[in-house]
Amino acid sequence: xxxxxxxxxxxxxxxxxxxxxxxxxxxxxxxxxxxxxxxxxxxxxxxxxxxxxxxxxxxxxxxxxxxxxxxxxxxxxxxxxxxxxxxxxxxxxxxxxxxxxxxxxxxxxxxxxxxxxxxxxxxxxxxxxxxxxxxxxxxxxxxxxxxxxxxxxxxxxxxxxxxxxxxxxxxxxxxxxxxxxxxxxxxxxxxxxxxxxxxxxxxxxxxxxxxxxxxxxxxxxxxxxxxxxxxxxxxxxxxxxxxxxxxxxxxxxxxxxxxxxxxxxxxxxxxxxxxxxxxxxxxxxxxxxxxxxxxxxxxxxxxxxxxxxxxxxxxxxxxxxxxxxxxxxxxxxxxxxxxxxxxxxxxxxxxxxxxxxxxxxxxxxxxxxxxxxxxxxxxxxxxxxxxxxxxxxxxxxxxxxxxxxxxxxxxxxxxxxxxxxxxxxxxxxxxxxxxxxxxxxxxxxxxxxxxxxxxxxxxxxxxxxxxxxxxxxxxxxxxxxxxxxxxxxxxxxxx
Numbered sequence: 001x002x003x004x005x006x007x008x009x010x011x012x013x014x015x016x017x018x019x020x021x022x023x024x025x026x027x028x029x030x031x032x033x034x035x036x037x038x039x040x041x042x043x044x045x046x047x048x049x050x051x052x053x054x055x056x057x058x059x060x061x062x063x064x065x066x067x068x069x070x071x072x073x074x075x076x077x078x079x080x081x082x083x084x085x086x087x088x089x090x091x092x093x094x095x096x097x098x099x100x101x102x103x104x105x106x107x108x109x110x111x112x113x114x115x116x117x118x119x120x121x122x123x124x125x126x127x128x129x130x131x132x133x134x135x136x137x138x139x140x141x142x143x144x145x146x147x148x149x150x151x152x153x154x155x156x157x158x159x160x161x162x163x164x165x166x167x168x169x170x171x172x173x174x175x176x177x178x179x180x181x182x183x184x185x186x187x188x189x190x191x192x193x194x195x196x197x198x199x200x201x202x203x204x205x206x207x208x209x210x211x212x213x214x215x216x217x218x219x220x221x222x223x224x225x226x227x228x229x230x231x232x233x234x235x236x237x238x239x240x241x242x243x244x245x246x247x248x249x250x251x252x253x254x255x256x257x258x259x260x261x262x263x264x265x266x267x268x269x270x271x272x273x274x275x276x277x278x279x280x281x282x283x284x285x286x287x288x289x290x291x292x293x294x295x296x297x298x299x300x301x302x303x304x305x306x307x308x309x310x311x312x313x314x315x316x317x318x319x320x321x322x323x324x325x326x327x328x329x330x331x332x333x334x335x336x337x338x339x340x341x342x343x344x345x346x347x348x349x350x351x352x353x354x355x356x357x358x359x360x361x362x363x364x365x366x367x368x369x370x371x372x373x374x375x376x377x378x379x380x381x382x383x384x385x386x387x388x389x390x391x392x393x394x395x396x397x398x399x400x401x402x403x404x405x406x407x408x409x410x411x412x413x414x415x416x417x418x419x420x421x422x423x424x425x426x427x428x429x430x431x432x433x434x435x436x437x438x439x440x441x442x443x444x445x446x447x448x449x450x451x452x453x454x455x456x457x458x459x460x461x462x463x464x465x466x467x468x469x470x471x472x473x474x475x476x477x478x479x480x481x482x483x484x485x486x487x488x489x490x491x492x493x494x495x
Contacts, residue, residue: 187345
């Protein structure tokens with residue numbers, strides 16, 4: 001399969017993987033005590049929550065209407081168990097809300113909640129969902145989150161009966177791996193832009209022609225790839241270290257920082273759509289290029305830097321997107337891991353093509369399809385920009401980007417992207433689409449399918465796979481009648 005046939009999968013799936021990239025501020029674990037109760041016995045389903053520093057979670061045992069969103073549990077009824085009493089929170093703090101003139105309870109650092117159950121069958125299944133509101137002590141921003149839980153009897157699944165939820169170490173490992181993989185995906189997307197893709201065969205040819213032997217050419221190509229990796233690792237470490245873990249954690253929720261990101265992503269999107277180009281000063285480019293002309297190992301390093309600088313108009317928005325997504329996790333190493341994945345994807349092709357130059361002949365020729373990649377990325381950058389405006393909007397309750405408005409904007413953006421893929425919309429300097437390739441048609445179908453999926457959200461459909469991006473449902477101005485989503489939920493109030 002040609003690289004050209006992979007671009008849609010990359011540009012559509014990688015940005016939307018951000019929902020997995022948005023790390024939760026409260027980590028839940030749950031288990032039965034005792035772990036393997038028998039029919040007729042009572043047990044306790046214990047929920048333990050680890051809360052990130054400078055964040056807190058509202059408890060279950062207060063009633064302010066209107067007021068903060070209370071933690072709720074909904075158990076799925078069946079004949080294998082029954083609840084005994086209400087869920088009991090332990091270790092909650094109490095405070096007074098001046099706005100709503102009442103007391104509320106909340107957790108910081110950690111929480112524990114216990115629900116007694118009577119087991120009616122050895123093949124029991126206890127499952128349900130919990131919803132909670134986690135808020136920042138720094139800027140008052142609140143996030144409404146939910147998740148599912150399930151424990152089973154030993155005869156059904158012993159592993160689940162022994163406990164569920166997340167293992168913190170495994171979660172951290174999976175998050176780190178995911179960040180590397182997403183960064184790698186963004187690197188592949190960067191390769192498929194008009195600024196970089198045409199330079200691949202040119203660069204490999206330079207290495208092979210200027211080397212006394214094929215082995216020397218391969219060595220130079222490997223050093224070239226390593227130089228690219230080193231450059232981006234230094235970039236990722238520098239950005240992360242300058243802010244520090246605590247600052248990153250606070251910045252990820254600060255209204256001003258997210259407002260700046262909103263503007264930045266709008267600029268990135270308009271740049272990809274062709275309104276203007278993001279460029280570095282010519283004096284900087286010339287100085288770096290002069291260093292590349294010196295030859296030797298230092299020259300190879302500066303050749304790699306020259307590639308990055310010359311392609312800045314394409315790489316800057318992509319690198320920015322990858323870094324912002326990773327740094328939202330609030331840990332210094334996330335920026336380094338993101339750039340590790342990005343740089344590997346960026347550098348590996350140069351080494352592979354130097355080892356096997358005949359593969360270059362199989363690459364599709366540069367053409368209008370490269371610009372199509374940029375335009376599709378432009379639409380996706382505009383869609384991502386809405387997320388950062390939403391964070392700022394929720395933090396200060398501006399009410400300018402409620403859930404239905406957010407969805408309406410996404411529907412418009414992705415509809416326009418689908419029309420572009422069908423050739424119904426053209427941008428400046430683009431030729432008319434004389435025929436519709438199958439890949440492009442399938443890309444448009446996937447885009448319109450996503451639009452159709454979004455539409456019910458305007459009437460209150462939960463759209464759970466996108467919960468990490470969308471504003472909470474209680475911000476909707478209009479809710480369709482008859483659905484569970486139409487129940488009014490009080491506006492969140494945070495300290």
